[in-house]
Amino acid sequence: MKKILLTAGALLAWTGCAVAGAGGATVSIPTEDYKAILQRLDTLQKRVDQMEKADSPSGKASSAAMPTKLAKDVENIFDTLDKVETKTLKDRINLGAELRTRVDSFKLKNDPTPMGPPMNGVGALDHNDNYWTNRFRLNMDAEIQKNLLFTGRLTAYKNFANEGNGVNNDANQAHTPGNSSLKLDRAYVDWIPEGMPIPLALTFGRHPSSEGPPSELKENRLRQSTYPSLLFDGEADGVVATIGLERYLGWKNSGIRFAWGKGYQDTNASTAYLDNPGNQYEDTNVYAMFFETEIPGVRDSLLVLSALQATDINSAMLGTGTAAAKIGNMGLYGIHAQANNVVDSGFDIFLSTGINKTDPNGRTDITGMGLLNNDGTTEHSGWSVYTGLRYNIPYKPWNNPKVGFEYNHGSEYWASFTWGSSELYNKLATRGDAYDFYYIQPFNDNLFGRLGYTHINYDHGMATGLYGEPGDSNAVLDNVYFLLDCRF
C-alpha cells in the first residue's frame, strides 16, 4: 500500500512540477508518455479498489469463505480417497501373468530301446526339428493380514495345435505340455503366528516346490522354490514348518525347515472311505529337513543342507499303469551353495551335490522291477554334482544381456525327485553328463528371449525312473531351443 501511494505521489508531484514550472500554463509531453501515465494510474486505481473491497465487510466475508472452500475441497478429496481405498481393499488378490512361447529342436542318437528314450512323455521319434509350445501362467498373491500371506499360480501348458501329449502326473502336470486346461501349479499360505516364543512359520497347500535354486539364474528371475532343484523339482502338496534362526545365529535369512508331503495318496472316490482295500497301493510319504542361510560374509548368497526320506514308494506314484507294489524307501541328501554377483564381478555361481540311497523291501512289480533293481532286494547308492555360472554382461545398449553355462553329472544309480523339471528330458536326472549353454537377451523390463543348447551323454538309462536296473546306454541327446518370455 505504501509503495502504491509513494508512486502515485511521485507521479502527481512530477505532473505538478511540470505545471508549476510552466507558471500554470499547459505543458506538452509526448503522447506515448502521457498514455503510459494514464495506464499506470488506471492500474493503481484498480489495485486500490481491490484492496478496499477486501477490507470491506463483503470482502472480509469472501476471505472468510476461503477456508470453508478449502475445507470442502479437502473433504471431496477424502471422499474420493475413500472410494479408491475401498476398491483397493476389495481387490483381495494381486494378479500377474506370464506367457512363454518356445521352439525346440531335439535329436536323440542311439535310442536306448527297449526301455524307451529318456525324454518325458515323448514317443519313439529320434528327432523333432521344430517342436513348439506355449505356456501361460496366472500368478496370484495376497497379503491377507500382516502375517498371513497367500501365493498361487495357475498354468496352462500346451503344444501348438495339439491338445494332448505324453505322461502327466501330479508332480509335473503344470510342467509338461498337455492340453489347454489350467492346472494348479502352486497355491499356499504362509502363516507366522503371533506371540510364539520362537520365530515360527507354517506353510501349507500346494508348495513352491518347482524350479528351485539355481534354476532362477537360467530362468532370469528370482528364486521360485523352497528346495534346491537337484533334489526336488516338482509340484507337491504338503506342510512345512520353518523356525527362523537369524536372531540366534546372527546369520541372515537362516532357518530350519521340517517338511512333509505325499508323493502318492491312495484314494478311491467311488468308496465312502476313500480307500480301495483290494489293491496294493500305499500312500507314499516324503519327510524332509532343510537348513538354509545366507553364507556369512557373502552378500546375496544361499547355503542349503537337505535331507529327505520317501517311504513306501510304489509304481502307481508315476501313473505308469502297472500293478502297484510297495517297493521300498529312499533317502536323499544334498548341499547347495550359491552366490550372486560375487565381489561385484557380475558372475553368479553355484555348486550343488546330492546323494541317494535306496532301501528296497524285497518286492517288485509285475514287470519285475524293484527300486532301482530287478530283484527287489539289492540296495544301491548314487550321487550327482551340478555346477555352473552366469555372467551379467554390463552392456546397456543391449539391455545388459546374460550368458550362462551349467554342467551336471549323475552316477549309475542316481535318482531324485525332479519329475516337474522345466526341461522335457529332466536334465538333472541324467545318469551321465549334461552340458547346458544359454544366452539371455532382455528386450525391456518385461520381455526377454533365451537361446540355449543342451548336450547330454547318457551312461545309463531310465533318467526319469526309480524302477528297475538303469542299464547301460550310449544315447546322446542334443537340444537347441529359443524362447520368448513375457512377464508382467
Place this chain on the structure above:
Amino acid sequence: MQKRIVTMLTAMSLMLPAVALAASGDALFLQSCGACHKKGGKAAIVNPADKAGSVWDKYFARGRHTVDMGMSDADLQAVVKYLVSHAADSDQPAAAVIPK
C-alpha cells in the same frame, strides 16, 4: 573322475567368503537410511515394498524426503534403484517364508 573333483574344488574355492568392494544400493540403504529408519529410531521403519517402483522414483524426484540424507547423487541413485527393484510391484522370490 579326478578331473571332476578338481573342477568341483575350483568352483567351491570361488565360494570363499568375500567382501563387496563397492557400496551397493542395499548396503547403502541399510547403513545410511537404516541409521534413522529403524525401530526406536528418528524415523519410521521403511520397507521397499511400502510403495510401487514408480512411486519411489517420484518420491525422491519431487524432493519429498525433506531431511538431508547427506548422500552423493550417485549414492542416492543406488538407493533408489534398490528401492525400485524391491518395490511392492517388483518380482518377489517364492519360497516358504522364514520368520525373523
